[in-house]
Amino acid sequence: MSKTVLIIEDNNDIRENIFEILQLANYTVYEAQNGKTGVELAMKHKPDIILCDIMMPELDGYGVLYMLNKNPDTTNIPFIFLTARAERLDHRKGMEMGADDYLTKPFDDMELLNAIETRLKKKEAQQEFYSKSLDRLGTLISNRDGLAELKKIIQERRTRQFKKGQVIYYEGDKGAGLYLLISGKAKSIKLAADGRELMTGIYAADDYMGINSMLLNEPHSDTATALEDSSVCQIPKESLEQLMNQYPDVAREFIKLLAKDIKEKEEHLLQMAYNSVRKKMADAMVRLQSQQSDAGGSFKITREDLAAMTGMATETVSRTLSDFKDEGLIEKKGSAITVVNLESLVKMKN
Numbered sequence: 001m002s003k004t005v006l007i008i009e010d011n012n013d014i015r016e017n018i019f020e021i022l023q024l025a026n027y028t029v030y031e032a033q034n035g036k037t038g039v040e041l042a043m044k045h046k047p048d049i050i051l052c053d054i055m056m057p058e059l060d061g062y063g064v065l066y067m068l069n070k071n072p073d074t075t076n077i078p079f080i081f082l083t084a085r086a087e088r089l090d091h092r093k094g095m096e097m098g099a100d101d102y103l104t105k106p107f108d109d110m111e112l113l114n115a116i117e118t119r120l121k122k123k124e125a126q127q128e129f130y131s132k133s134l135d136r137l138g139t140l141i142s143n144r145d146g147l148a149e150l151k152k153i154i155q156e157r158r159t160r161q162f163k164k165g166q167v168i169y170y171e172g173d174k175g176a177g178l179y180l181l182i183s184g185k186a187k188s189i190k191l192a193a194d195g196r197e198l199m200t201g202i203y204a205a206d207d208y209m210g211i212n213s214m215l216l217n218e219p220h221s222d223t224a225t226a227l228e229d230s231s232v233c234q235i236p237k238e239s240l241e242q243l244m245n246q247y248p249d250v251a252r253e254f255i256k257l258l259a260k261d262i263k264e265k266e267e268h269l270l271q272m273a274y275n276s277v278r279k280k281m282a283d284a285m286v287r288l289q290s291q292q293s294d295a296g297g298s299f300k301i302t303r304e305d306l307a308a309m310t311g312m313a314t315e316t317v318s319r320t321l322s323d324f325k326d327e328g329l330i331e332k333k334g335s336a337i338t339v340v341n342l343e344s345l346v347k348m349k350n
Helices: 012-024 035-045 061-070 088-097 109-139 144-155 211-216 237-246 248-274 277-292 303-310 314-326 342-346
Strands: 004-008 028-032 049-053 079-083 101-104 159-162 167-169 177-183 186-191 197-203 223-226 230-236 298-300 330-333 336-339
Touching: 004 012, 004 035, 012 028, 012 109, 028 035, 035 049, 035 061, 049 061, 049 109, 061 079, 061 088, 079 109, 101 109, 177 211, 177 237, 186 303, 197 248, 197 277, 197 303, 211 248, 230 237, 237 248, 248 277, 277 298, 277 303, 277 314, 277 336, 277 342, 303 314, 314 330
Parallel strands: 004 028, 004 049, 049 079, 079 101
Antiparallel strands: 159 230, 167 223, 177 230, 186 197, 186 223, 298 336, 330 336
């Protein structure tokens, strides 16, 4: 069965050209010449992907995306903006609203087809990630009804893609909900008064981010950034509050997660304040090996991120890693590190 594409574009020539290209590529195509009609067609046909112009009469592209995000039946449909404007502000606004990609006019046939194919493949991959992550939620919540409701909330939300280095949320931003890392890796950092970065958290698949902001009803206290290409699901604050009011055991488990997060940050601050350089680096290696390592037991991290994580200067990081390598504690190739002697790192004296 062919995939379906909805084109929302007020320029007749551009819309008809895209229509012809996609039909030749064996897609089933619907078209709308304004945002209002586009929303109606999206609700009716539930296309596999939507291409939408930004500047349109009646309802612009941002309005279309907003309307579709409000409806559980359309919020997960991949959404690509078509725009003649390439300003960074437009890109950031669209991505923050949940757009999956941009195509800047004029674009050729292959750019269009590749963008659509890439997004459709990522959507299929996300379903697999969702399945694995949701299965593991069973260890979080004992009440089956509460678990089922949390799964439903997550499945109804759009998964956003973040490139390596892209900010997920900024310090000071209002906490609009909870972030579940579906795939990839991320970090959270605070800027010290002297401009140095202090890493406050490091996250892998199935970890929650922003839980303190959500539960304390305060702005984010740090900035979260993707360490590699990542998929993130944002669970709305209102939905979680309703769920926690209805199922107290769900609330208890999230409070435990908050307490754990606070405890880990306290321990990290104490380690940075009182541990020696070697002990801080050993603790960082142990933590990264347990949280971030791949099937081969290695993990990747930059000198700068290690410096932010341990409170060291980058030169000290380099020197200490070299010492650990010479002592046979780790192996290092570029930014990839493999722990060779975990026991010695765990027992490292202060």
